[in-house]
Amino acid sequence: MNADLGKVSKGQGCSVSGCSSNAVRSVSKETAAKAGLSTQGEGRRVYVCDTHYKALKKARRREERLERMRWGP
Numbered sequence: 001m002n003a004d005l006g007k008v009s010k011g012q013g014c015s016v017s018g019c020s021s022n023a024v025r026s027v028s029k030e031t032a033a034k035a036g037l038s039t040q041g042e043g044r045r046v047y048v049c050d051t052h053y054k055a056l057k058k059a060r061r062r063e064e065r066l067e068r069m070r071w072g073p
Contacts, residue, residue: 007047014049015039023047027056035059 012023017038026045033039035056039046048056 012047014052015041015046016048016052019049019052021049021051024050025053027053031060032056034063 006026008023008026012026013019014021014023015032017040026047029039029044029046032046032048036059037046037048037052037056
């Protein structure tokens with residue numbers, strides 16, 4: 001079985017505008033937009049480098065914390 005099936009393992013670049021690093025993860029375009037990342041390209045998936053993935057995780061964590069606060073005491 002071939003282990004190099006995904007675009008990330010084949011050397012896909014980061015989809016964030018102005019970044020030229022190699023991607024380490026792929027996320028949905030909607031998730032990237034919620035995090036405030038301006039992406040380029042078409043399709044459902046965008047590819048992010050390590051730096052932008054860290055920013056994406058921070059934004060997601062902040063959103064989840066706010067959502068949990070609405071649940072109750």
